[in-house]
Amino acid sequence: MKFELHHTDPKSKARAATIETDHGKVETPIFMPVGTVASVKGVHQRELREDIKPDIILGNTYHLYLRPSIDILEKAGGLHKFMGWQGNILTDSGGYQVYSLSDNRKINEEGVNFKSHIDGSSHFFTPENVMELQRSIGADIIMAFDECTPYPCDYGYAKRSMHLTHRWLDRCLAHLEKTPFKHNYAQTFFPIVQGSTYKDLRKQSAEYIASVDAAGNAIGGLSVGEPAEEMYGMAEVVCDILPVDKPRYLMGVGTPINILENIALGIDMFDCVMPTRNARNGMLFTSEGTINIKNKKWEADFSSIDAMGITWVDTEYSKAYLRHLFAANEYLGRQIATIHNLGFYLWLVREARKRILAGDFLDWKNKMVKQMDKRL
Template sequence: MKFELHTTDPKSKARAGTIITDHGRIETPIFMPVGTVGSVKGVHQRELRDDINPDIILGNTYHLYLRPQIDILEKAGGLHKFMNWDRSILTDSGGYQVYSLSANRKIKEEGVKFKSHIDGSYHVFTPENVMEIQRSIGADIIMAFDECTPYPCDYRYAKGSMLMTHRWLDRCLAHLEKTPLKYDYDQAFFPIVQGSTYSDLRQQSAEYIANTDAFGNAIGGLSVGEPAEEMYAMTDVVCAILPEDKPRYLMGVGTPINILENIALGIDMFDCVMPTRNGRNGMLFTAHGTINIKNKKWESDFSLIDDMGMTFVDTEYSKAYLKHLFSVNELLGKQIATIHNLGFYLWLVREARKHILAGDFRVWKDKMVKQMDKRL
């Protein structure tokens, strides 16, 4: 495992780098398509690999633990082999599910007892068994077990949650040291900064996380309903503390504009369900703004979905055809929209990288934010 920082934009904090894992090179900044249960919804691995072409995708520990279950993944030789994916994978530890299952879980110092959303059965996640589960899944990058606080969140709760996340981190690290690798490649570990939208807590957490000297560092608990300005403010506070020579991952973010603004603050890695989920519901992201393809205005528009041709679907199908597919509830429509959106997100971060390397990222970013902030 290795991270190389190549350059920083002269008029912002945007960075271009490369993460090297045993499954390949990851050029940053990078967007990771979300493959929650071992599948990026509606997309074949062939299309993902050959057309969208991400260097890394994300899987989710909570969902993979419940289905197909860990013994199946171990018998397959890990998630890479199970899903026939030969590039890098990152797994979220399940901390976000702790947040999202608020009605069906109980948090204690030992860990979290939760009820399965599938069959109502009870399970327990602890820092220790989550590390073991991620060893068995076999992702290249694995995450610390944390609690993601809601927004809004009062100061006392946010502080208590952050301190427990730090104690859980210490337990994760201690257990990893005595838990051997399951497969013939390395795994990198990322702790997670918490602290809600309180600057002093974010600073305290960032300092604690930086002192672990992990391979990389993540920022959690943002993009949970807070205004974008608060997200940016917390990201700025944290990036000023996290070490420059390690990759920085902002979890669960976000819109194309969110991504560009956070790249400008020094973030290297992103994931979000927005391009796939919104695509399945008819929202397309483009360099010129967002499109609701279900609107009547597109039914006689025979121009291509996107004139920039970022994926094969953009060069083969018209807006009118895609609007028709959504009108008749044809599954192909959801697939085309998903592939387009993922292609756009990957195009966006790769263009950002080009402009960082060229030294004109800030000017390009400001232009793109203005262009994308439109409903077409």
């Protein structure tokens, strides 16, 4: 993987850069649509390619391991071929999903025992077999196996968990050194900073992760219920330590406002289920604020979904029509809303990049944050 930093905003720490893998270029800042089980919910791959046009999407090791299974993915020739996606893919290692199964998993030094959310069957993840799984899946960027702590989290537990994540990282690295690529392109490995919301732990973890000298670095354990200001505080601490010449990925974040504020702190990469999940529930993110399209106030509003016409659906369909589809429980409504929300997120990070390169990012960011904080 190649990373080229083009410009840093003079009034903030926002960066415009380019990542290049064997599947193409990724211009940052970037938002990665979440394709957990080899599908970005609610949209066809053709719509992703032609309408939303993300440079990279995300898959999840835990879910893909359970279904369709690693055997099927290997027989297909990897995730790219299986799902018909020619662009970049990043896979989360499953650490967050294991965290979310708190009632059905046991963590020890060796790894994690957990029960499938599908059929209750028992499984065991270790740093070593998770690296093997991601080799088979074949994502361009693969993640370390870590433990994601909850919020709030006791200091002692957060510290023990952080050190466990560091020991698991060492095992991931050792195993990758003797595990060749399984497909005809290279993979890039990102370790993950942990430490909950404790500044000293985040600092210690960021220093350890930086010392590994990986091609890119991730920040985990945020956006798990902590106040936004604590998220920003931790991101700032970590960004001040992680190398300037490598991409920084804030995992699982977040709202459009979260994304802009973290771009200003020096984050390059984001992912979140929020645009797709909220879309399916009728919540739209727009350039003028947030809309609950199910509200009666939109029943006879024949204006465009978003006045800026960010995607073709914004001008093709009216708010009234989209509200009608939700009221009638038509699947098309959820599909239109999903295309819009993903299109808006991608427009937001691309516009942020333009503003960084132009030198007026901070003023634009502050204006957009005020607009997007409105409920229309």
